[in-house]
Amino acid sequence: MNQSRRTLLKGAAALAAPSFTITAAAAIPHGSNSTANDEAYWREVAKAYDVKQDIINLENGYWGVMARPVAERYIEQVKRVNHDNSYFARRSWRDEHNAVIAQLAAALGADEDEIAITRGATEALKGLIAGYNKLEPGQAVMYADLDYPEMIAMMDWRAAKSSCDVVRVTIPEPSTHDGLIAFYKKALTDNPSVKLLLLTHISNRTGLAIPVKEIVAMARTKNVDCIVDAAHSWGQMDFSADDIGADFVGYNLHKWIGAPIGAGMIYIRKGRLDDISPDPGAPDYDQDHVSGRIHTGTVDFAAVLTLPEALKFHLDVGPAAKAARFSYLRDLWAEPSRALPGVEVLTPDDSRLHAGITSFRLTGKTTPEDNIAVSKRLLDEFNIFTVHRVGVAAGSCVRVTPSLYNSPDDSLALAKALKVVTA
Numbered sequence: 001m002n003q004s005r006r007t008l009l010k011g012a013a014a015l016a017a018p019s020f021t022i023t024a025a026a027a028i029p030h031g032s033n034s035t036a037n038d039e040a041y042w043r044e045v046a047k048a049y050d051v052k053q054d055i056i057n058l059e060n061g062y063w064g065v066m067a068r069p070v071a072e073r074y075i076e077q078v079k080r081v082n083h084d085n086s087y088f089a090r091r092s093w094r095d096e097h098n099a100v101i102a103q104l105a106a107a108l109g110a111d112e113d114e115i116a117i118t119r120g121a122t123e124a125l126k127g128l129i130a131g132y133n134k135l136e137p138g139q140a141v142m143y144a145d146l147d148y149p150e151m152i153a154m155m156d157w158r159a160a161k162s163s164c165d166v167v168r169v170t171i172p173e174p175s176t177h178d179g180l181i182a183f184y185k186k187a188l189t190d191n192p193s194v195k196l197l198l199l200t201h202i203s204n205r206t207g208l209a210i211p212v213k214e215i216v217a218m219a220r221t222k223n224v225d226c227i228v229d230a231a232h233s234w235g236q237m238d239f240s241a242d243d244i245g246a247d248f249v250g251y252n253l254h255k256w257i258g259a260p261i262g263a264g265m266i267y268i269r270k271g272r273l274d275d276i277s278p279d280p281g282a283p284d285y286d287q288d289h290v291s292g293r294i295h296t297g298t299v300d301f302a303a304v305l306t307l308p309e310a311l312k313f314h315l316d317v318g319p320a321a322k323a324a325r326f327s328y329l330r331d332l333w334a335e336p337s338r339a340l341p342g343v344e345v346l347t348p349d350d351s352r353l354h355a356g357i358t359s360f361r362l363t364g365k366t367t368p369e370d371n372i373a374v375s376k377r378l379l380d381e382f383n384i385f386t387v388h389r390v391g392v393a394a395g396s397c398v399r400v401t402p403s404l405y406n407s408p409d410d411s412l413a414l415a416k417a418l419k420v421v422t423a
């Protein structure tokens with residue numbers, strides 16, 4: 001058993017009944033899925049979550065609930081901030097905040113002066129899109145149907161403000177790894193006026209994970225900058241800042257890092273700060289730093305101070321092991337269901353193109369109402385909670401998102417339900 005796993009199991013064991021037996025598992029080789037189905041281990045991890053037990057909750061894409069040690073830390077910090085008041089905020093907040101930045105930067109493989117903490121991915125991405133200052137009149141911006149609605153709205157705003165055009169593309173369904181790179185290459189070749197491209201690493205609509213590094217590199221050869229929406233990827237997939245390769249990225253920490261709600265991160269690669277104008281509300285002293293690209297005002301101090309505990313839990317379970325587990329839980333329902341006539345699984349089998357989230361559509365059921373009805377039937381008849389998603393050009397769908405507290409039985413229950421629904 002490796003050190004990080006031992007620490008986690010000790011922590012989990014201390015919190016639950018003292019008597020359960022822990023099955024030692026092999027160390028987790030980086031990037032391997034050899035522990036993805038080590039159920040003794042994952043049962044221990046699941047015990048660290050206090051969640052509603054009377055439904056099978058497969059809708060964990062909204063945000064990621066905190067594991068117990070993280071929730072306890074957050075409550076402690078709320079009490080501390082409330083107790084110590086401005087004495088804390090004026091005397092020790094700055095140093096403690098900087099220490100959190102150092103830990104986040106280390107975990108992401110970034111420099112401390114490349115990141116700032118935000119209240120979520122939206123705040124980070126709004127700062128990047130609103131601040132991007134290299135567009136000239138007559139140029140264009142590009143985004144796809146699988147991007148997030150708020151970021152699409154921001155790109156429209158950016159284009160209008162800069163007197164630029166908007167090019168909207170529809171991601172092919174189904175997609176392949178090389179097909180996605182070729183798709184974006186052709187889209188940029190056909191539209192040479194595009195100079196800013198929005199890329200969503202993992203789509204919140206279908207779960208498709210695009211080969212972001214390759215697309216960013218290809219775009220760079222055409223002098224196109226990419227802003228990457230990584231709201232759903234860091235913590236669900238295992239990667240560093242360099243693995244994405246983009247100069248401008250918006251991250252979320254309250255989904256897959258399991259931080260308190262209200263935490264995200266903006267990333268601007270060294271040397272690119274001047275290409276994002278400061279937030280109009282940023283004071284003079286913040287103009288030369290990434291933190292001046294968003295201006296948050298007074299923050300939830302306790303949420304920020306809890307980030308080290310969230311990162312610790314994330315690192316103790318292991319980013320590679322988490323990624324493998326999510327894929328495993330997804331595969332258990334998605335691959336058998338793909339074989340059913342009448343079920344369209346909206347992420348490919350290729351493990352590079354999905355993580356844990358995957359949506360499905362019953363053939364011909366393309367309206368929002370159709371998919372609200374499918375999701376309702378899953379809850380009413382099978383006790384399985386999912387959510388419908390809209391905005392995909394080929395039609396609405398139902399999204400399925402397992403968490404670390406889900407078991408293989410939860411995925412298998414969905415596979416069984418879909419068999420019944422399509423019989």
Ligand SMILES: Cc1ncc(COP(=O)(O)O)c(C=O)c1O
Nearest residue numbers: 120121122123148204229231252
């Ligand atoms: C792809 C994507 N981008 C951005 C966001 C917004 O994230 P936040 O709630 O942290 O602002 C979400 C939230 O679900 C998302 O799925």
